[in-house]
Amino acid sequence: MPTVLYALNAALQNALASDERVVIMGEDILDPYGGAFKVTRGLSDSFPDRVITTPISEAGIVGIAAGMALRGLLPVVEIMFGDFITLIADQVINHAAKFRWMYNDQVRVPIVIRTPMGGRRGYGPTHSQTMEKFFIGVPGLRVLAPNTFSDPGDLLSKAIFEDNDPVLFIENKLLYLNTIHDSNRLSEFEFFEQTPEPNFYHHSKHNGTIADLSNNYAPTCMLSLRDAPPPVLTIAAYGYISEFAYQAALNLAYEYEVFTELVYPTQLSPCDMGAILSSTKRTGRLLVVEEGTHNLGWGAEVIAQTAENLGSRLLSARRIAALNLPIPASGPLEEAVLPGIEHIIQAAQKMV
Amino acid sequence: MLYFTAMSDDNTLYEDLLRIRRFEEAVLDNFPKGVFFGTTHTYLGQEANAVGVLDDIHSGDIVFSNHRGHGHFLAYGGDIRSLFAELMGKTTGVCGGRGGSQHLQWQNFYSNGVQGGIIPIATGMALAEKRKYSDAIVIAFMGDGTLGEGVVYEALNMASLWQAPILFVLENNRIAQTTPIEMAVAGDISARFKAFNIMVRELDSSDVKEILPVAAELIAEVRSLKSPRTLILNTYRFGPHSKGDDIRDKHEIDQLRVERDPILIHAHRLDSNHKEAIELKVEKYIQEAFNQALADPLPDASKALTGSINHQ
Missing domain, CATH: 3.40.50.920 (Rossmann fold)
Known part of the structure; x- marks a missing residue:
């Protein structure tokens, strides 16, 4: 069975290949670097127009993704470290997750925000936290966290293509190199x-x-x-x-x-x-x-x-x-x- | 470069300005009667901005507005009764009463009440339209107070980096709620945009016929060059920030009402017959829309709160 890293990367490759509406945005995600945890490796070489490296502007990126989603694209955003989701809180809670309901179901905001979480890497107080507790319970937002007992790539694909609402997708850093259980x-x-x-x-x-x-x-x-x-x-x-x-x-x-x-x-x-x-x-x-x-x-x-x-x-x-x-x-x-x-x-x- | 635009005639412009003026007056007059929920932020004195900027937009163009959005909504073509009904929390409201004054969505019009947060979203919309090779552009309204929000500068940076087809309209009414601009905005406003290599035009006018051609020119540039522009409109609001929170000198506002009233400035261009006819028409229309909205049903909470998004 593949690793979680491989499954997530393949899911993003397939998403880009199968639908031109898919756009991937994040900091330092371009090849040859391919992202801090390499989940986006190989994507920009294959799809240079739809893999966008961004300034260090987490809130701005999520806002731009939400705007793109409101106008028919399917953006996937990478937040380099889960600790930084504090920076996107207003864009998620007061904008993306709220629009569908407060606009009386007249719009949809199909964005996926992926981010690595968790400790045991020695990164210290601002790069090791498990922060999803601050986003669970937000109406209009789905929070997902894959594990190795079901296919993380399949879950990510479904979040991109089968969900018309905002998704926060939590990837524990230590999962990446683990093999998915058969x-x-x-x-x-x-x-x-x-x-x-x-x-x-x-x-x-x-x-x-x-x-x-x-x-x-x-x-x-x-x-x-x-x-x-x-x-x-x-x-x-x-x-x-x-x-x-x-x-x-x-x-x-x-x-x-x-x-x-x-x-x-x-x-x-x-x-x-x-x-x-x-x-x-x-x-x-x-x-x-x-x-x-x-x-x-x-x-x-x-x-x-x-x-x-x-x-x-x-x-x-x-x-x-x-x-x-x-x-x-x-x-x-x-x-x-x-x-x-x-x-x-x-x-x-x-x-x- | 000269741009020719199908500018509305003077009578139409007067009617558009007056619709907003009378709507906002009706809102303030009727708030004490308890017919509206929450609060409101009126556009009194700034009407020429919305009417001038939105006069010549295309049907696919997107408008993203802010907390002071009634004028933008009405100038965009929004329905008066639906807006009254939204403020009254009625089922016939723009968003069925869920949004209220600051949270409107109709056709390609959107508004949200959190300062600055709409700017990256509007930028993302513009980038999406560009990626789709559509002809549509985005017009995003903000105020001087919004300049304090950091996410605005993230969005300006990316709008310029990626050449988003968006017109930022900064309505500088020189006061944020009760805080005068001198206490909240350091430095040069236009330099903020120029620093990101976004071209700026600035006007100090309450005359719709001065604002309209400049806005039309910028919109044409944004559309043809697929590139961001900024229009700074120095303006004055005559009313309080919301309802009873004005600490400004009354004489100062009285003076502004003489010198900088978009309605008075434009009224001189109409002959008195047309002017009176328009005034009667708008008066009657506003009254009818208000009464209709008042008679509209409130939502049934037992039905309206289920079904569309998951409960936690």
Whole structure:
């Protein structure tokens, strides 16, 4: 199976090749450099007119992309480091994500904003954060985060072509060089990939009609150990930290005989709860793992919605997340601030 | 270079100016009655800018307006009843009551209430039209107060780098809400645009017939050369920023109303019969539009808030 980097790059290549409306913008994305994390490598050589390197103007680029989208193009913007999405907040929240609703459904803004997030690279407090918690819950904005258990390239393609509304696409930096899991080879696990049924009929943008935001195309993966006793704990995670949860689940099963079910949504906002709720109904316990700071984040919302839905059937719930601190540059300090496999194992043991 | 434009006749221009004037007066007069939601920013005194700039645009041209956008909307050809209805939060409003005064979208007209944020979006629209090889250009309105927003300069930089077909219209009314320009804008305004290699024309006039040909010339250049231009219009607003927040000297405004009223300046060109006929027509039309909007239904929240975007 390919790496995440390869899959994302191929998705962008295919997008440019298949539709002239696709325009890719970002800082330092031209060949031979090909972008800070090389996701755009090779694109400008193939499509010099539609791969645009920009000044260091994150808000301006997103605004320009939104304007292009309002007038019929399909722009994809790269923000070089996810930490810089603070700079695009007004353009996303008060402009791109708001236009469709406040203009009474008379317009669409099909932009995709891709950005690498996350730590463990030693980049320090302003180049290592997990910032999507500040954008989840924004009405009119879809926030996606791929992992290695479903195809990130497919998710990106769908965000570009099947979504007529703004998408923030979160790529954890440590995912790039990881290989996408082949679900047929996850031999120890039962594997389900679930894409919620669309609530409304859906037309592709290609034939000129409107894809509805309520059409949820982002998959959620569920994994539980094959031929094992029923799981007693649901572990929900997204993005790169899904790998940690996966390692922890194996360890919990083989070392401690604690059997878990893993649930990995790729859509963070609007909050995709279907698989998390159905799993937690079976297990009664929910552990939520995220790399962002602990308080007031995705995990808090997931647990709140689960508690509201399950009532007393939710026996216990916990969060694993980063400490409520900036990310230090020094290796041992950074490791101490961010959540690790051991934290998941310890929390799980306390819950069952 | 001389550009010939199909300039509207004096009677039409007078009617266009007066429609905006009477609309804004009706808004301010009726606000205390509680018929409108929120607040408003009126265009009183600046009418010649919108009418002059938008007189000769093509049907595909795009206008991006700001918080003080009623005049732009009406000069673009927007419907008076729909605008009243939008301010009243009615289903028949420009955006069904979702947007209100500052958030309008109709045909190729857009407005938003956050200062400066529209400038990169308008630039992106212009770049999209250029990429599509369309004939359309963008006209983006901003005020002197907007010059404090950093994203404006990001957009000017990229508009020039990538030669966006856009006309920036800066209406300098010398005051941002209650802050006079001397306390908010350092240096030279036109130099800001020139620094990005964007050609600037500047006028100090409230005469629609002075503004119109200069705007038409710039629009023709933007369209034919696919390149950005700026028109700085030194202007005066007669009303408060919104409703009751004017701290300026009343005598100063009274003097401006004598010297710089676009309606009075242009009225001299009409014979009194035509002038009176237009005034009666506009008066009647505004009153009818207001009454219609008032009678229009408010949205049913149980139906209007579902369906179109996902709830979180």
